[in-house]
Amino acid sequence: MAKAAALRKPKKKVNPLDKDGITYIDYKDTALLRKFISDRGKIRARRVTGVTSQQQRQIARAVKNAREMALLPYTATAR
Amino acid sequence: MRHYEIMVILDPSLEERTVAPSLDTYLNVIRTAGGSVEKLDVWGRRRLAFEIDKKAEGIYAVIDLQATPAAVAELDRQLRLNESVLRTKVIRPETR
Helix, strand or coil, X not given: CHHHHHCCCCCCCCCHHHHHCCCCCCCCCXXXXXXXXXXXXXXXXXXXXXXXXXXHHHHHHHHHHHHHCCCCCCCCXXX | CEEEEEEXXXXXXXXXXXXXXXXXXXXXXXXXXXXXXXXXXXXXXXXXXEEECCEEEXXXXXXXXXXXXHHHHHHHHHHHHCCCEXXXXXXXXXXX
16 A cells, blocks of 8 residues: 555646746736745745755746736735 | 846826836937937836835836946936936846
8 A cells, every 4th residue: 555655657748938938027016926935935846846955946936036026925924 | 338228116196107208318329329229118106015215116127228338327327316216127138
């Protein structure tokens, strides 16, 4: 039983940026960036978002720039 | 000459229609230094994700320009001296 779970094939994620043809991640595009942060305001992990490591770095930088300009929260007190 | 993008958050108590002309006077620094202003986009009043100086709102403006690094540094310095400027950010969009 446990063996079967360990061998479970992970579902291949589609890259959400490649799908929409986005090449430049703009810190002003909060609608896009919100897809990559949790409802708590934390940046989602790459294993969750399914983007490449280069894109993940660009996302992280864009989110941090957006936070500095109060476009996105540092923390959100959900619950 | 480099392409820069500058975002400014201004005090929400300012009149929104006075924002563009007053920012434009600051941009003379760029023009006299030989740069060119490509776009001045005033977003208008927008809710801040968190309070800055006890203010929940701010007037956002985004400026696109071509200028030398020194001219941009001087513009940023002058903007920061203004009390009604809450925050500024200078970005070079081409550098990843």
